[in-house]
Amino acid sequence: MNKMTKSDKGAAYDVMKVRADFPILAREVHGKPLVYLDSAASAQKPQQVIDAISRAYGHEYANVHRGAYYLSETATAAYEAAREKVRRFINAPSLKEVVFTKGATEAINLVAATWGRTFVKAGDEIVITSVEHHSNIVPWQLLRDATGCVLRIAAVARDGSIDIEEFAKVIGPKTKLVAVAHVSNVLGTVLPVREIAALSHEAGAKLLLDGCQGIVHEYVDVQDLDCDFYAFSGHKLYGPTGIGVLWAREALLEAMPPYQGGGDMIDSVTFAKTTWAPPPAKFEAGTPPIVQAIGLGVAIDYLNTLDRAAVAAHESALLRYAMTSLAQVPGIRLIGTAPGKAAVQSFVMEGAHPHDLATVLDRSGVCVRAGHHCAQPLMEILGVTATTRASFALYNTMAEVDALIAALRKAQEVLL
Amino acid sequence: MKAAPLTDDLRTLYQEVILDHGKQPRNFRVVEHHTCKAQGNNPMCGDRITVTARVSARGVLDDLAFEGKGCAICIASASMMSEALTGQSTATAHKLFEAVHDLCTGKIDTDQAKAAVTPDLSDNIDKLASLSGVRQFPVRVKCATLPWHALLSCLDGKTQTTTEK
Structure with a gap:
């Protein structure tokens, strides 16, 4: 050995x-x-990330977006700097489009619960594939149960590939959303996402990519992929657990209602009416995973050195x-x-x-x-x-x- | 030799009797005219065992069998369970469940397990004690106990059980 x-x-x-x-x-x-061959479940962390977490808690920690004091400003700057690192990493056009979540699962659930509940109606169709992780199946089943929409499945071939023809069979005028893995966590298959994007958009549907494995193994440029939502987790990208990212087009985030209510996501609150903060804050109710976001930013820095x-x-x-x-x-x-x-x-x-x-x-x-x-x-x-x-x-x-x-x-x- | 104890651990877990029952399970079928049936699921690994039994009016397990997919430990456990309890009363089944459960978690040893059940089950306890190798592998305890949980559900008239209760 x-x-x-x-x-x-x-x-x-x-x-x-x-x-x-x-x-x-x-x-x-x-x-x-140790022979660690389970990075698709969760990747190990470089010392740089471990040190950054320790440094954040040891030297620069306070709540973000609140205090008018030095430490809070520093923590806020570090948290927002992490957002900028993510934005650049996936080539998102705007910082407003980068929403921090607690993981990819939450990112997908957020889309199902907000965009889905608002825009998906009975009889509308959502296309997934037979290689999806439960986290990209169950949120849509919950949405189906709530709205009466229909789930359609693009079939995988024996070798684990999914031909674009399979998507052509199931994407149609009723399709509202196509939600597929960028890369299969079981088979490693890289899905033909650009072609899927073209088919989806032709049909007037949105495309969500579950990027948990994709962002680890592929270059991700959300503009080039031409998707509408891209979700991934930090811990598979050599970053901490408890942090994930939902990227979505700004217009979609503007049109979506908030996911959770609480602090940090409001513009103003009265008992009669509350108005929302603009994205991404609108989707980040409560104290966010501050240090986890900073850790993810450092994981990205690390990858950028390679x-x-x-x-x-x-x-x-x-x-x-x-x-x-x-x-x-x-x-x-x-x-x-x-x-x-x-x-x-x-x-x-x-x-x-x-x-x-x-x-x-x-x-x-x-x-x-x-x-x-x-x-x-x-x-x-x-x-x-x-x-x-x-x-x-x-x-x-x-x-x-x-x-x-x-x-x-x-x-x-x-x-x- | 440094590596030896590791192999011993594995040998204790995968001893001959387990591999034999795992590869050639006894009573791997559906009981004809069964009076009860229950499925046990281990959501962690996707293993599924369906237990069927025909229980007489006097509360005797006239026939007990199982089907399903599982690891060597799980299948061997189900196979030995069906051998041990065919012809036994449901009361004995409950007692043996407790004994096997405690053997697997390391609460009791083979002699204590024998004391906990009727003498005619002594030989079965010797065989079932082979499952106690799982105590060195905590995540595998559920593999050994899944069929037994399914059996209890079956006898209690439930149709589903999971290891995550």
Whole structure:
């Protein structure tokens, strides 16, 4: 494991240098070096983010948008600076369009509860896909139950790809919203989002992208993607938990009613009538996740110090190596082999349930996700109850792929 | 050798009897003319076990079987449960549930489990004690107890249970 594979050193991208920024990667689990292959569930944090959180609480902390004193001004400036970092990171035209939420789940629920409840009527259609995470299914089911709208599903092909033709089949004049993953969390499939945007807009529908995995593995330029809403979480982007982002076009945010009522989201309050603050404040009732936002901003700073094309190339190389290596283990079937996919690989092993596999792998220090990945409808389509998933991040190495394979072979000894 | 205890832990969890019942579960079917049926779900992993039983007027489990998808621990537990309780009373089923639950969470050992049930179940306790390897793997306790929760729901006339209660 400590032996580095050729391709881990000497390349343009210095993965060992990057690893040194992530203190947790130096620890052991069950007496073995940690091999963390579950970044699609939540990514580890660089020291820069950990330090920023500590510094914010230790030196610059106060509530934001309130106090007329130095510390509050400093905290407010740091919080708003984080918003600007996000804006630049996704190339949003305006700061007003960047709403901080507690996560991607809340961002999607916000759209369903505000835009959905206002503009979606009985008989209107919402298009999702069969690869969606529960967080991009259940909010629309709640909306369906409340409004009588109809959910339509674009079907996934056997290899995990979703052809644009599948969208053409389900997007039509009744479509109000198309809400799809940018990148599938189970299969790694990168959806043809620009084509989906064109189809959606032709039909007069809005497009929401669940960008949880997309923003990690792809360049995201919301203007270029031509979507209407983009949601993602901070913790999968090497930032803290408890912070997410909803980007939406300004005109949409203007037209949407508030999500929650409270402090910070009002213009003026009387018992007779309350008027709302303009976006994004309108959607950020109460004390926001201040330090989490600052931490996310620093995670973005961190990513900006890296050559992101080199990161993408590194992740692709890891995926290719993992796919080849996994395919050589007897009894393993890869789930999700769409061309151009992101560095997420699900698989099943004949005769071994994913949970048993994950338990044995854990004892080798290898962390993988086993289960339905919050995508039970997809599991049903794939004909499995669960899969094992290895997901690769900018700090993973080829040697860690080897460790995964070795642990899988050991699991076969124990389980088969 | 540093690695040895780790393997021992795993060997205790995945011992022969578990793997045998996991791969070739007994009574993996639906009971004909069943009088009760319940599904147990583990929402964390998506595992599902459906227990069916035919309970006589005298409260005896004349037939007990299960179907579903689950990990080796869960399937082995269900299989051993069906073996142990076929022909037993519902009262015994409740007692054995408690004993197995306490074995898996480490509250009692094999001898205490034997003392808690009728002597004819001694051999079954020996087998079921193989499930107690889960105590070293806290997240896996639910895998072992899921079929038993489904059984209790079945006997209590409920149709659904989950490990998240």
